[in-house]
Amino acid sequence: MDFYLGPSLEPRQEIGPQLVIANKILLYGSAELETLLDEELSENPALEVEEVARCPRCGAVLSGKEQRFCARCNRLIGDLQPLPWESPPAPDGDPSSDDEWSDPILRIVAPTSLSDYLMWQLRPMLEPGEEPLATFLVESLDERGFLACSLEEASTALGVGVDALERVLAKIHDLDPPGVGARGAQECLLIQMRHLERQGKSVPPLARQLVEQCWEALSRGALRQVQRSTRASLPQIREALDFLQECLTPYPALAHWEVSPQGRAQAGPVGDYIRPDIVLSEREDGSIEIELPGARSYELRINPLFAELASDRRAHKQMSESEYACVRECVDRARLFIRGMEQRWVTLRLIMLALVREQEAFIRHGPRYLKPLTRAQLADSLGLHESIVSRAVANKYVQLPNSRIVPMSIFFDDSLPVKEVIREIIAQEEEPLSDQEIAAELARRGYEVARRTVAKYRDAMGILPAALRFRGGARQGASGEGMGSGQGG
Known part of the structure; x- marks a missing residue:
């Protein structure tokens, strides 16, 4: 048997700094991304950002100078000028300065999610x-x-x-x-x-x-x-x-x-508002428009002074080797971060375009029209690795044309149509139906689902078993309410 050791021409993906930062940025949702951006701006003086005022609800660019107005939501966002608060006097004996009491907002306890x-x-x-x-x-x-x-x-x-x-x-x-x-x-x-x-x-x-x-x-x-x-x-x-x-x-x-x-x-009283990473809206011609609110909320750039110091050899001669290396490191790090952000928006738009093409009926008409689709199938159709699609979908939310905000993973939930029919059957029941009876009704409607699957889906929707849905003539659980509200004992 002959063996030959020589150069191989097989393609192999190298995991470099650009791929690492791009995967990290792609995984984060909008809230985590803002935190990451704040950290990067505080740590890297070569990175700068120019923010653009956008609507916190739909992501559209706001108009107006003294007042911000969203044309899409048709609502006033708020005044740009600070309100004329009157500074209350500090309590007697309180050593705190007047500045700490100048704004009453500082004394409001922020809600915790x-x-x-x-x-x-x-x-x-x-x-x-x-x-x-x-x-x-x-x-x-x-x-x-x-x-x-x-x-x-x-x-x-x-x-x-x-x-x-x-x-x-x-x-x-x-x-x-x-x-x-x-x-x-x-x-x-x-x-x-x-x-x-x-x-x-x-x-x-x-x-x-x-x-x-x-x-x-x-x-x-x-x-x-x-x-x-x-x-x-x-x-x-x-x-x-x-x-x-x-x-x-x-x-x-x-x-x-x-x-x-x-x-x-x-x-x-209420939960935190979920900000969508992607906004879908219907154009006048009936087509679906895809917007990425975060893509144009701010523009990242490299600080001109750092860029000049990193490229100008004359400036290099006036700096020590360690100072020049520090400047180059900051500029290279900023460049990698900017490319990672740009790649994030390109990847999200590419994946969302494919989802709109595959699941347009679901987007327009609701859960019953959701087609079976896996992340692997979508990745194959786009020529991407499945892990890229998984990172892009994780922790992301999409606002549908009807203003409903759903997790991006819902486009791959092939159980959603069956769950919707189960919810409808239970909502119309006069007496509590067992999971076996629900499975039989599903079969009559063209959905072949086992009883155990019905129990799994019902539990996932927060609907109680038949024995617990009606207690003392009162309906419980069909709307997603629990068995109790407190921890007693």
Whole structure:
């Protein structure tokens, strides 16, 4: 057998600084991107930004000098001139200066979002290198507090092992509100039971048995099967169900959480507004227009003085080698960052153009018209690597022409049409239908779905099992409400 060692002509991708910074910038959502930009501007004097006033809701460029007006939203954004606040006198004996009391806005406690509240609790518990993983998982929670992505998807997006993510997720399960980070209502209730036991409160063994061993039977409303499995009487089972309703909540983050000045969690009125990364609107000719609000919100450039010092050899002679190397490093770093930002917008627009082409019916008419599409299929059609599409989709939001803001990952959720039909069936039911009956109704409408799949989709939509949807003649859960609102016991 002959062996020959020689040069190979096979193409191979080199992971250079430009690719690293481009992948990092592409992964971030709009809020994280602004934080990254602020950090880069504070650390690199060679990077400059010229901001452009844009509407915080739709991203359109604002007009007007003294007052900002958005023509698309047809609303006034606010005055550019500062309001004529009168400075109140400082309290007697307060050594603070008058400047600290000149603006009453400084005395308003800023609201804290649920993600901020969770990270505030989580940071002291994290090991070195775990904060990026924790941030990704916390930002992947949906409006109910459930983890909206699988650990395998998070592993692909972050390039880390599933074991490391499981360790971080276990720490999230120990946070307040109890049950946050669960992957479903069943896991959420079990986590809350552990929290109650740590507080020294008793949990009825039958209630735990119902959740651990009889969850599917409860989903079908099969109380007789639950009775046979637990060997408990119907009054005992109903008493355990009452405990689950009164003391636990399957959706821990339906309320907005804030931190009071004393450091305690309290319910707030509303959640933070999600700023879309991409805005879709319908033109006059009926076509769909794609806008990237962040692409033109600011213009990045290299500081002219640094650019001149880095390129002018005469200036180089007046500087030491270390000073010149520092200038060149700052300029090169700024150039890499600017290219990474430009590549981000090009990639997002390219992917969104393909999604509009593939999912135009969904964009115009709603969830029932969503076509089955995977990230791998989209990547193949665009000639991109699947990991690039995954990074571009992660943590991004799209504003549809009807002004609804949805996660970008929804374009790949092939279960959405079936979920919409399930929601419609449950909304029209006169008596609670079991998951098996819902599956039969879906089959009559042309959707072949197994009972277990119905239970999975129903749980993902925040709809309670049949046995819990009607209690005492009152409808519960069909609109996404939980079994209870507080942690009792």
